[in-house]
Amino acid sequence: MKRYLTTCLILLLVQTESARADVLTLSRAVDIALANDPVLMAMDSKIAALKTMPDQVSALPDPVLSVNAMNLPTDTFDFDQEPMTQLQMTLTQAFPYPGKRGLKREMADLAATTSEIQQADYRDALVGQVRATWWDILVSDKALEIIGQNQKLLEDFIEIARAKYAVGKGLQQDVLLAQLELNRLQDREVRVRGLRNSHEAVLNGLLNQFPDESIVVSEDSLNTGLPELQSTGQLFERALTRKKLLKVHRQLVKKADLQLNLAEQEKKPDFRLGLGYGVRQDGNTPGQDRPDFVSVMFSMNLPVYSKRKQGMQVSQRVAERATAERLLDDALRDIRSGIGRRAAEYEAGKDQSEIMRTRIIPQAEQTVQSMLAGYQVNQVDFLNVINGQLMLYDARISYWQALGKAKRALAKLAATVGEETLYE
Numbered sequence: 001m002k003r004y005l006t007t008c009l010i011l012l013l014v015q016t017e018s019a020r021a022d023v024l025t026l027s028r029a030v031d032i033a034l035a036n037d038p039v040l041m042a043m044d045s046k047i048a049a050l051k052t053m054p055d056q057v058s059a060l061p062d063p064v065l066s067v068n069a070m071n072l073p074t075d076t077f078d079f080d081q082e083p084m085t086q087l088q089m090t091l092t093q094a095f096p097y098p099g100k101r102g103l104k105r106e107m108a109d110l111a112a113t114t115s116e117i118q119q120a121d122y123r124d125a126l127v128g129q130v131r132a133t134w135w136d137i138l139v140s141d142k143a144l145e146i147i148g149q150n151q152k153l154l155e156d157f158i159e160i161a162r163a164k165y166a167v168g169k170g171l172q173q174d175v176l177l178a179q180l181e182l183n184r185l186q187d188r189e190v191r192v193r194g195l196r197n198s199h200e201a202v203l204n205g206l207l208n209q210f211p212d213e214s215i216v217v218s219e220d221s222l223n224t225g226l227p228e229l230q231s232t233g234q235l236f237e238r239a240l241t242r243k244k245l246l247k248v249h250r251q252l253v254k255k256a257d258l259q260l261n262l263a264e265q266e267k268k269p270d271f272r273l274g275l276g277y278g279v280r281q282d283g284n285t286p287g288q289d290r291p292d293f294v295s296v297m298f299s300m301n302l303p304v305y306s307k308r309k310q311g312m313q314v315s316q317r318v319a320e321r322a323t324a325e326r327l328l329d330d331a332l333r334d335i336r337s338g339i340g341r342r343a344a345e346y347e348a349g350k351d352q353s354e355i356m357r358t359r360i361i362p363q364a365e366q367t368v369q370s371m372l373a374g375y376q377v378n379q380v381d382f383l384n385v386i387n388g389q390l391m392l393y394d395a396r397i398s399y400w401q402a403l404g405k406a407k408r409a410l411a412k413l414a415a416t417v418g419e420e421t422l423y424e
Helices: 002-022 026-036 038-050 053-058 100-166 172-206 232-242 244-265 310-376 382-417
Strands: 064-070 086-095 271-279 293-300
Touching: 026 100, 038 100, 053 100, 086 293, 100 172, 100 244, 100 382, 172 382, 232 244, 232 310, 232 382, 244 310, 310 382
Parallel strands: none
Antiparallel strands: 064 086, 086 271, 271 293
């Protein structure tokens, strides 16, 4: 018996832990999304690849080894017939103009750093999407919970109305009215459930799961507080130092500067240095020793078409730098606008939820209680009781919708400023 009870207890604990594991808290949803996102994984691979580039682009070009048969007579193809015949080996090394390799290395380092910043910006946006969608599901669940409670209340009202009608103290229209409102609740339940399924599919996509995967959100350690925001000007100042997208655009401006410098350097020649050794065989005449030859070669390219080539490239880089600056200005404008829009959405949701929580819901609860008491003694008609209950029902749902609106706006605002969370 003792062993049986122990086994049952273990199974109960396992089932409990399994149930808890299936419940998705907000922090766990964020962790899963960050761990499973394929774009983040692809960015990791891209960054690893880009970090191999600086050494590649800054290395000297490969030397060239040449083996040549020089001045070989075509009548005999004999190496000792003519004095100038030789077997020559040459090693040539190209040397870019000083400064070019350093610029290319700096550009490659910049590309790797820019990719890391882009990954961090994508991470912030992903966290904001996950948090906002998680709140969408929670608000839908709360709405469904409130609808379910009101369905039970209306069913009770229907029974009361039928009982009063059966003894001649009520009207049949009261029964019909309650039934109509119950049907309306069922219609709203269908619409809210459909909306929840849509949010669930979106969150499953963010978590890299199948769209029909069941998600049960948890209110454990849920923070329903709505803090006071800084001014939009202060938030914008925070974004100037924290928003990764701005850092990306600044990096692109810096890249344009480096490309412009490199284009200027392309007007300068590159060099080639070669060393050759020619082997000659002795002649057919006794004592005719032929010394080997050593050759030193130097060459450089002449940018005689610099006006059409390098000059045009400089003009191209100047225009590209101006484009990068304009894109940075555009990003600043979008962030400023986004902060203002998200802050306004947050303040509207915050104010509405506060009014619902502190004023409308308590007043609606008192009104419903008073009407129920009056209805029991035939001092309040059934229509007013139904309307009072529906008013309370709407107020409770409106509270959660406003809270969800504020939380979604706060998540989006955090991503706009350049942080994973803001005041939470």
